[in-house]
Amino acid sequence: MSELHREPETVEESGDSGGLSRRGMLKVVGATLGAAAFAKAIAPLTTWAKDISVDEFLQKHYRELSPVDMQFILAHFEQEAKKTYGADVHIRDHKPQEGVKFGYALNLSVCIGCRRCAEACHKENNHDRPSGNSYIRVLEMRKGSLDLGQGNVNYTHPVPDPDHFYMPVQCHQCDAPPCVDVCPVEATWKEKDGIVVVDYSWCIGCRYCEAACPYHARRFNWKKPQIPAEEINPDQGYLSNRIRPQGVMEKCTFCLHRTRDGRLPACLEACPTGARVFGNLLDPKSEIRWVLQNKRVFVLKEDVGTKPSFFYFFDV
Amino acid sequence: MTRPRSSLPAVFAVCVLLISVGGGALSGTTNDPLSPASAGVPARAPDPAAITITRGTAVNVPLPPAGQVLVRPSRTPVVLSSELTYTGEPVTVTCGTCHTTRPANLQNGQEGRVPAEFHQGLQYRHGAQSCVSCHNAANFDTLRRADGRAIAFPEAKELCSQCHGPQARDYAAGAHGGMQGSWDLSKGGRVRNTCTDCHDPHSPKFVQLRPVFAPVDKGAREQAARAAAHAAHSAEHGAAQEDKSHE
Structure with missing residues (x-):
């Protein structure tokens, strides 16, 4: 398959004056510009990803978290506070009391x-x-x-x-x-x-x-x-x-x-x-x-x- | 103590009355309203620009166990001498030390008159009472109910309640006076301020004070800049338009 495809290109290129064809040139330029634009576009995402771990990125909504999930997340946030702020904190998940408004x-x-x-x-x-x-x-x-x-x-x-x-x-x-x-x-x-x-x-x-x-x-x-x-x-x-x-x-x-x-x-x-x-x-x-x-x-x-x-x- | 107690009146030449039941809310610089060692700070005349509340706010007092409400007792006032004990503690004496031998001048308290000696810093603005309307002339270490019965200083709230019924009603319902601790008494105790934690009994109306924690955001900066520009503009055009907006 690949050989079949490649053949006409070689023919086309060799048909011209030995260098790159205009189409080939445009392809290269286009690909370069595209890659540059893509890199530029996702640049904010890469810096943002530095501040957020995969666990946090994939964390579920509060009301879908199981007690085990919650314990894991609270421990994670406590470690984050220690790492980022140098503080020993204790984070709990407080639930509403029955019969209280x-x-x-x-x-x-x-x-x-x-x-x-x-x-x-x-x-x-x-x-x-x-x-x-x-x-x-x-x-x-x-x-x-x-x-x-x-x-x-x-x-x-x-x-x-x-x-x-x-x-x-x-x-x-x-x-x-x-x-x-x-x-x-x-x-x-x-x-x-x-x-x-x-x-x-x-x-x-x-x-x-x-x-x-x-x-x-x-x-x-x-x-x-x-x-x-x-x-x-x-x-x-x-x-x-x-x-x-x-x-x-x-x-x-x-x-x-x-x-x-x-x-x-x-x-x-x-x-x-x-x-x-x-x-x-x-x-x-x-x-x-x-x-x-x-x-x-x-x-x-x-x-x-x-x-x-x-x-x-x-x-x- | 370096002198015998019999020379106390002479020692008192520079003593001040700690209005601990008086201006304690405003004159003290202590953080612990229950500590008698917090005496020794001369009472200050009210200065609207300088006064800050030091009592009744965010003080760390031990909370009682769950289910209990502790009302802070008001202190029995003492007079400070300029003398120190051999351990460096200030010598304090009770009101009765002088007043058992020296009758009170009952003209004081009327039309704002205050005693010249031993009661420095006392400002009297509390209706048309005399000293002995509330202080017990038979024993100046106690107070006096309207019916003449003595009442101890720590129970002063009961004395105030004789006249200030609506406040006493609101206090009893938990809607007057600050508190710390728990709203849910089944889970923790509560400490409540007593009348004299916030009010000077000789001048109970709140005095002006400087607010804390002024906003520092963009809006505050812009408003300050506008106010400064306005002040400069007003100064240019004389005092024709008086600024009443407090901005």
């Missing part, structure tokens, strides 16, 4: 805007240090208005200012979460205890969820997080504060690595005024239920129909 309420009458909650979140959740990332934004709002567009997050003057009130905003763990609806790959979903979580290993970083959230609660890892080893919080959860890779979304999880163990969220413990109330919405005797039944409570942007599990209230 988390709720959070914040007392606008006593919040003084000191931003200690945002700082505590920054440390607890292993946020990137240079960008000062946090899941909480504290809006300084003029009294008498709820126009979020007029809220200022960059105030530095002594607080509380008598003309303003302070409104910390974080993920509302909605019962009808638009961020979950828009995710094209189901990398984010709502758990049984009400927490909207992200599988950082499944997220493709399209940022649709960030655009869909009416509370501006989602954050994107533009860079690989930079954290000194001694500042890394070693108590980590797969779905919460393990150090995120570059290029994925992240969000407040009500500190599920703490709250699914029965502990209070870091932002609540840091609050110097006791403005924050956290608990189980399904327990009629919980503090959060008392607030909902006895205080003037509202939810932010009720009209968008997100059904938040985060409430604001006033002292009466």
Whole structure:
């Protein structure tokens, strides 16, 4: 077969003036250019592949992982943290508790805007240090208005200012979460205890969820997080504060690595005024239920129909 | 101690009153509100630009076992002398040391008057009370309920609750005052702040403080640049338009 094919070519080439034919020349040039273009095109892929192992590349979706898979993956991430950040961390896969749905309420009458909650979140959740990332934004709002567009997050003057009130905003763990609806790959979903979580290993970083959230609660890892080893919080959860890779979304999880163990969220413990109330919405005797039944409570942007599990209230 | 106790009044010339039940939330620099050794820091007048909260926030106190809620006891106040013991500890004495022999001036506390001696740093802004509305004139190491019965300093929350009913109600329901530990008491204990962890009983309203953790992202930089440009512009055009936007 091959000989049959080769023969006419030799005839053609020899027919011309001894060198390469025009067609042959074009073939060579075309092949060279094609190879160069292909190499160029896959260049980003080769650098990207350096940061991701085959195991990670082939990892299944969180909800398809067997317990054995999970143990293997957690051990792998712990080794990665040791290798990349030099930190000994302990990552667990925290599961929701039966009969628990988390709720959070914040007392606008006593919040003084000191931003200690945002700082505590920054440390607890292993946020990137240079960008000062946090899941909480504290809006300084003029009294008498709820126009979020007029809220200022960059105030530095002594607080509380008598003309303003302070409104910390974080993920509302909605019962009808638009961020979950828009995710094209189901990398984010709502758990049984009400927490909207992200599988950082499944997220493709399209940022649709960030655009869909009416509370501006989602954050994107533009860079690989930079954290000194001694500042890394070693108590980590797969779905919460393990150090995120570059290029994925992240969000407040009500500190599920703490709250699914029965502990209070870091932002609540840091609050110097006791403005924050956290608990189980399904327990009629919980503090959060008392607030909902006895205080003037509202939810932010009720009209968008997100059904938040985060409430604001006033002292009466 | 190098001197006999009988010379204490002279020793007190430079002593300060540690308002541990008073301005402790604002004057102390300690991280452990339960430690009596945290005394010795002179009380400061409120300075809005400098004050930071040092108590009631992220303090490491031992959590009680599961199922228990520990309310931090408020301390019995002591007065610091300038003397040190032979081991280097500051000499502290209780209020009763002086007040058993020296009657209190009941004019103090009215119209913001504070005692000139031994009570430095005390700012009084708490309604039209006199000292002995809350302090027990029969024993200054205790407090006094509205009905005249004595009450110990560690139970001061009960005293405050006599007037501040709504706050006491909210506190009892877990909706007032900070806490650390567990929301689920079947899995862990909880520590709760008491009134004086956050409020100075002589001046209970929160004072202004400098916020922490200012944003450093691009939006913050741009806003700071705009504010600077605006300030420069305002300076050029005199004080005609006063900037009230706090940007």
